[in-house]
Amino acid sequence: MNTLDEKNDDVKFRIDRWLCAARFFKTRSLSVDALECGKVLCNGVRVKPAKSVAVGDMLSIRIGPYQFLVEVLALSSKRGPAPQAQMLYRETEESLRRRKELSDELKAQPMPTFLRGRPTKRDRREIEKLKDSVW
Template identity: 55%
Template sequence: MSDTTKKLRIDKWLWAARFYKTRSLALHAIENGRVLMDGVRVKPAKTIATGDHIVLHFGQAKFDIEVLALSDKRGPAPVAHQLYRESDESAARRALMAEQHRMQPEIAVFKYRPTKKDRREIEKFRNGE
């Protein structure tokens, strides 16, 4: 981890904190407005410091995090997790969404193209026969 007085680009920090697999993915997320810092949309070259508040949107999931330390080197996940702290509300909201997703019924997916017999059975099922 780097010195706490040092400033760092937000795209590099998001990559080092393992939110994105590559810096270019972090860059695209920032450019598409999925990353907010202190409630404001930022540019990839925006410098961050310890204590900054960042909101990340991943589809339906939303991370509310506080920057605890800076690092421009990507390390193992336990080390990367020490760079930030997720708010309790954010963690609870994501856990609730994961539980709701898990409880949704699974959609049937065919692994092959239905045969003529399969299509007849599907039609019978749809018609309630």
């Protein structure tokens, strides 16, 4: 049986509900927004939130800088615990490798220095000097 919710094979599951149940997005409205913005592709095609998802579909999901390529293994529209949600899909090896490389690359980058908060008195004086020299 491929469904975790129901025992009936002819039950259809909306892709927005499935994305929420698989815990790619925290709420259904976030999954709807991602679908409408084209961040989720089903079998390489942009889809609407009401599209029915089937076992065997390949989904490409972009969340921030990360790209997930997953195969739908089971169907559910109820959000459950994380171990149960992970049984709904299988991520491809290439996708895992690319996400790991990107994660390592992002960690290796230095932290931006402009996110320190408010400038100090010394910083403000240097900014003023810079402005005066440019004008």
